Amino acid sequence: MELKKVIDRVYWLLDKRRTLVTLSAYGEKSVYGEKIFNFGGKIYREWVPYRSKFSAAFYKGLNGVDIKDSYKVLYLGASSGTTVSHVSDIVGTNGQVFAVEIAEEMAVNLILLAEERNNIFPIVDDARKPENYKIDIPMCDLLYQDVAQRDQTDIFIKNSDLFLKSGKIGIFAIKTRSIDVSTDPKEVVRNEIRKLRGKFDILREINLYPYQKDHSLLILRKK
Ligand SMILES: C[S@@+](CC[C@H](N)C(=O)[O-])C[C@H]1O[C@@H](n2cnc3c(N)ncnc32)[C@H](O)[C@@H]1O
Structure with missing residues (x-):
């Protein structure tokens, strides 16, 4: 077995196949049933591409993004914190992950996760109303969004206006079927990109098939 660094705290574990892992910042507990590896005295957690769009993007060729300690x-x-737990590993115990979730039943697990990982700050609220949580959140180094809503682009722009530092990265999972089921998904993504161009440079668009259906991940830089 061998480790190949992708970005800080994210590695390919190379064996018979490649497995994406994050270096755990909080011990050896599995969060959602993912495999745990003990390698060279350190604990790594499998980052499953079928469970996390961010992971799927690495499997589909993403090889660098500005997120770090x-x-x-x-x-x-x-949601219940699957991808949040890996973001929590990457930013480490000195970082902060402000995790907004509207559904109380999902937030229950998120809140439990935050009790074990004190760099996660759960906020049970509607991302359409960032003014509700404005007081709790500083300007951020990264905005990640995966809400699968028809107005997801408006939500992304609103939150970025309030909380994302200029020059920093936004990662936006677009679920094309949530926006329009009748239009060709490529056309849907093109239309959403058009709305984003005024405020962001579009760095990458990654189609997440076959790990995630009907999804693209946009990597954007705020102007
Ligand atoms: C596809 S799931 C997210 C999965 C998660 N990002 C992960 O990778 O572990 C979408 C989540 O967005 C939440 N959501 C939808 N609309 C929202 C809104 N307006 N504000 C906050 N959360 C919302 C849903 O309740 C759901 O839990």
Whole structure:
């Protein structure tokens, strides 16, 4: 077995196949059933591409993105915290992940996760109304969004206006079927990109098939 660095705290574990892992910042507990590896005296957690769009993007060729130790991240659509837990590994114990989730039943697990990982700050609220949580969140180094809503681009722009430092990265999972089921997904993504161009440079668009259906991940830089 061998480790190949992708970005800080994210590696390919190379064996018979390649497995994406994050260096755990909080011990050896599995968060969502992912495999745990003990390698060279350190604990690594498998980052499963079928469970996390961010992971799927690495499997589809993403090889670098500006996220690292001590970063402050605003994460919209945190659900029960699957991807949030890996972002928490990457920014480490000096970083902060502000995790917004609207559904109380999902937020229950997120809150439990935050009790074990004190760099996660759960916020049970609607990402359409960032003014509700404005007081709790500083300007951030990364905005990640995965909310699967028809108005997802408006939500992304609103939150970025309030919380993302200029020159920093936004990662935006677009679920094309949530926006329009009848239009060709490529056309849907093109239309959403058009809305984003005024405020962001579009760095990458990654189609996440076959790990995630009907999804693209946009990597954007705020102007
Ligand atoms: C596809 S899931 C997110 C999965 C998660 N990002 C992960 O990788 O572990 C989408 C989540 O967004 C949440 N959501 C939808 N609309 C929202 C909104 N307006 N504000 C906050 N969360 C929202 C849903 O409740 C759901 O849990």
